[in-house]
Amino acid sequence: MLTKNKDIAIAGAGLVGTLLSIYLKKKNYNVTIFDRSEDIRKVKFSGRSINLAMSTRGWYALDEVGIGDEIRKIAIPMDKRAIHLKDGSLSFQPYGINGEAIYSISRGGLNRMMIDLAEKAGVNFEFNQKIWDVNLDTATLYIGENEHGPFEQRQFDHIFGADGAFSRIRHRMQRQNRFNYSQFFLNIGYKELTIPANEDGSHKIDPNSFHIWPRGEFMLIALSNDDGSFTCTLFMPFEGANSFEEINTDEKVTAFFNEYFSDTKDLIVNLKEDYFSNPTSSLVTMQCYPWTYKDKVALIGDSAHAIVPFYGQGMNAGFEDITEISDLLDEFPDDIETVFEKYQEIRKPNADAIAELSYRNFIEMSTKTADVDFLLQKKIEAWFTKQHPDKWLPLYDRVTFSLNPYQDALAIGDLQKKVMEDVMQLPDIHENWQTKEVEKHILDLLDKNKADI
Amino acid sequence: MLTKNKDIAIAGAGLVGTLLSIYLKKKNYNVTIFDRSEDIRKVKFSGRSINLAMSTRGWYALDEVGIGDEIRKIAIPMDKRAIHLKDGSLSFQPYGINGEAIYSISRGGLNRMMIDLAEKAGVNFEFNQKIWDVNLDTATLYIGENEHGPFEQRQFDHIFGADGAFSRIRHRMQRQNRFNYSQFFLNIGYKELTIPANEDGSHKIDPNSFHIWPRGEFMLIALSNDDGSFTCTLFMPFEGANSFEEINTDEKVTAFFNEYFSDTKDLIVNLKEDYFSNPTSSLVTMQCYPWTYKDKVALIGDSAHAIVPFYGQGMNAGFEDITEISDLLDEFPDDIETVFEKYQEIRKPNADAIAELSYRNFIEMSTKTADVDFLLQKKIEAWFTKQHPDKWLPLYDRVTFSLNPYQDALAIGDLQKKVMEDVMQLPDIHENWQTKEVEKHILDLLDKNKADI
Structure with missing residues (x-):
């Protein structure tokens, strides 16, 4: 050779x-x-990684x-998102239409x-x-x-x-x-925080979920490590309301987390130390x-x-x-x-x-994961994919659980978005989505768009 | 102070x-x-300037x-484009709707x-x-x-x-x-060429026109100087068909200009010397x-x-x-x-x-200036502007002959483009554009778009 x-x-x-x-x-x-x-x-190795x-x-x-x-x-499999709402309630969204998982690794x-x-x-x-x-x-x-x-x-x-x-x-x-x-830099920076393991080495919250606290302009996420801890990442604007610039004292950090991430109080136990000793990184x-x-x-x-x-x-x-x-x-x-x-x-x-x-x-993670329409759309897509796996694969699945080229995922995803925007306008869609009519409507739209998806 | x-x-x-x-x-x-x-x-000072x-x-x-x-x-006023077509014919397109000029300066x-x-x-x-x-x-x-x-x-x-x-x-x-x-670099480069003055110091072609030889993928332009000469600029792809890479011998330069710019033969008298001694610059x-x-x-x-x-x-x-x-x-x-x-x-x-x-x-200069629809559209815009100066100012005029912010010119221009695309679809528009119906159609479209232009 x-x-x-x-x-x-x-x-x-x-x-x-x-x-x-x-x-x-x-x-x-x-x-x-x-x-x-x-x-x-x-x-x-620590302090500034996601x-x-x-x-x-x-x-x-x-x-x-x-x-x-x-x-x-x-590696720890995560087969779902765990969405932590502001009122402390928790809901789960499966990642793959066939139960596939992504894997958390430090x-x-x-x-x-x-x-x-x-x-x-x-x-x-x-x-x-x-x-x-x-x-x-x-x-x-x-x-x-x-x-x-x-x-x-x-x-x-x-x-x-x-x-x-x-x-x-x-x-x-x-x-x-x-x-x-x-x-091109985002106006959003990030900071690493930590949820340590329990004393027995177990995880304080479900290790098989990708935890998200979606709050619109900012969000917190947590991914499990195999030592029982979680690496958390706070994404937040550098400047303006609820920003790294603004949240700059012990009191403000505490108040901010109490208001927006109240269920993390007993999890991120070294909050103030983490917040002030870890750097704010740019994206x-x-x-x-x-x-x-x-x-x-x-x-x-x-x-x-x-x-x-x-x-x-x-x-x-x-x-x-x-x-x-x-x-x-x-x-x-x-x-x-x-x-x-x-x-x-x-x-x-x-x-x-x-x-x-x-x-x-970022918009999908920080905003849409807490949105009722977005969740319904995900459900409709998963349901339609089950009927017509040759005609539809949701964008997230194509990017994450397939080897299809990213450029195809982007193009097909844009087409699917158009179709779903139309579908979500159907009257009573929230009540009557699992119907032959909706199925046919999607098929017609795909046909009209001559979509090869 | x-x-x-x-x-x-x-x-x-x-x-x-x-x-x-x-x-x-x-x-x-x-x-x-x-x-x-x-x-x-x-x-x-010479050799690589436009x-x-x-x-x-x-x-x-x-x-x-x-x-x-x-x-x-x-400065030499240029109140029009002089379009040199491949067959040697010449036509003129006024720049401003009120006869305004741009000024050529070396x-x-x-x-x-x-x-x-x-x-x-x-x-x-x-x-x-x-x-x-x-x-x-x-x-x-x-x-x-x-x-x-x-x-x-x-x-x-x-x-x-x-x-x-x-x-x-x-x-x-x-x-x-x-x-x-x-x-971000264009795949198109440029090279300076020269049309020298006549022996009596006069210009060989009209000094009050911006001369363009539009050829689609490439083009030649010429702007007058106050010493009787013209500074010409050849814009052409770096690689591929009709490119700086391809046109690389005396014979090829001559053949290329004979085919595409035949009326420049007696104008760019030092063509080969200019072409090979002046650098190819990027954009x-x-x-x-x-x-x-x-x-x-x-x-x-x-x-x-x-x-x-x-x-x-x-x-x-x-x-x-x-x-x-x-x-x-x-x-x-x-x-x-x-x-x-x-x-x-x-x-x-x-x-x-x-x-x-x-x-x-670049597309407008190198392609559309030789296009019948584009010329008609310009005419319709100028005609409509005369009727309704408070409702329309063509994009070129707004950019070139006004102090309106560029960002407004871009936004309003995009809106005007949509309106004109619609207008150009009207039946018999080439024959019947100077009519009350067309005028009303444009007014309606502007109204529909709630355009503040």
Whole structure:
């Protein structure tokens, strides 16, 4: 095999970098991962992370390289949303039409396990190595203590930039003429809070639910960890009413949580400490193109397409990049330039689609999950899908529980939205939705829209 | 006056920087302009510029500070488009419904005159001074031979970044958290060509027309200069059929121009030399926010909002920034932070609107100007406007010959587009457009849309 002795560098020992390394190692490349930080296995990881929700695309990429079952050991299935209303009442909304689950995993826990698995596969790790620049034409990394050198130069056959939303590899690519780039920050920030385990190590609330406290302009979520704790995330505007700027004293935090999240009082026991010691982080959508340079450099994961977390697809989308690269490497093992070219052409529209869907989904999570019409619509969709699985798959299911391209999910989802807006206008729809008339109405609308869904 | 002794630095001695300096000088600020290049008055300026089209917003800003008449001396009015079809035939389309003209000015000529006028007003110029960085909190510029220092530090009370689409001042602002930024390149590039003057100094073709050779995917334009020459610009895709990549030999250039621009044969006399010695430049839309930092730093013109040239509004939009800043300085002379805050809030949506309109206008120039329906639509709009000047002003006129905010022009233009799409569907519209029925139909549509236009 011609590729046997090729040297590949990966910038970034995060989730995408480590999984990619395992794939490449299996294809007989020599792989070295550089990371600017200390080995995460030796340090505490906490304070600014949102728990991961692994779904079908992620599991597919893990299973294909044979490590899915290992990861399942630290994953907790969540088959429903648990909606905590302001009055303290609780209701549940199943995720998949067939009872499918997404899986809660702590980012730190998964990252540590992935590094272990990559090391076992024979990947070289170089931690505390800061990459500042790259020569695109020669695939040479410039590594040093600070941005102004001196640099150690390390040359490779190919380089992957898996170094996240603020990628240094991309930073160099951005300086090329005709490089398209955008970064767009939400006015909403987030802060990590914690629900610790009970003394016996059990969970204080249902670990198999994705907990949401939807409050419109802001919301709280909680995802379970396998040590009995929950990682909570408070999403809230930076400025204005009910904002991080406004809620800035012990008294205000207490009053705010008493008013809006009263049922968390005995759960987030270190509320004030968490709130003031954890940072407030920002949320960015980053899009760019091209993603690759000749056969030398390719961006992958967040460095190519950073998205907001509201569809739980950031990691899943990054893992799907790897699936695509792997398939292309099998198809064109001796032509990396073609692999890179096709990779970016195939993945770019899908990355843009999931960016758009993720951006939209804040409204769904923070507002619609508490809305009667939205819940009915979900029910009608699930019911219709059961009758006509060949004609309908709800958007959430297509994104989360299928391998359909994201760009198809976006397009079909927009069509379904139009159909359902019409259906929800039918008289007495809240009383009479499970009828032949409604079924026929949907079929007619689909037919009229010549929808191939 | 409290502001009398304040020191202001402007990065960039281009059109916006110099006009701003004249305004600030009149308000009794001390003003220093830094430019990284040699004084443009001492060097040849050519090879990669598109002639300017000064219109109402630009003239307003020049007249308000009393230099409009000086500039008019080098400006040539163009009251119509001259459309050169592929078969060699020529037709004319008036620009304004009242015979208004836009004005052709060479960028180099205007820039030289503006520097003269600024110097006369008492502005200090420091040429060959490269700004690499800025301390936002202290309004300190870092000036030096190269990016890595050593730097001379120069502190001011306020700094304006008028240093263009690739602004170094903005580069520092981009590194702040929550700074929104996008750069998007067209797949179309451009190249400057020249129609020299006749031997007696006269123009070879009508100097009072904006000449367009619309060819769909590509186009040629020509704007007159006051020395009898024309600056031509060829817009064409970078890659693909009829592209800069494809047209890459003497023979291909000749054949391409013979086929598509046959009537330019005796005009662009140094075609091959121009084509191969002048660079192919790219076209970028750059958007960002915020534009200002406290009372210390403000971006203005292209550094805040670079747009593609197809509406002829780049300079006009930059000059309108100055009008706004000037008005705000008069209103809040002792509160620059408020001036900067209101400036960006007012101008940002207008900058976004003209970016969108400019992007769309390539299609209008390159395709629709040769389209029968488009020409009829223009005629109907002009006719209706004459009857109901209080109810209709065509989009082009609103953008070019009015001071109405760009964001209103975009919104009203979209509404007018809907109305005209409906009108163009009327039976026999090509034969019977000047009728009471059509007039009433438009009135009804406007009424239905409750349009305040």
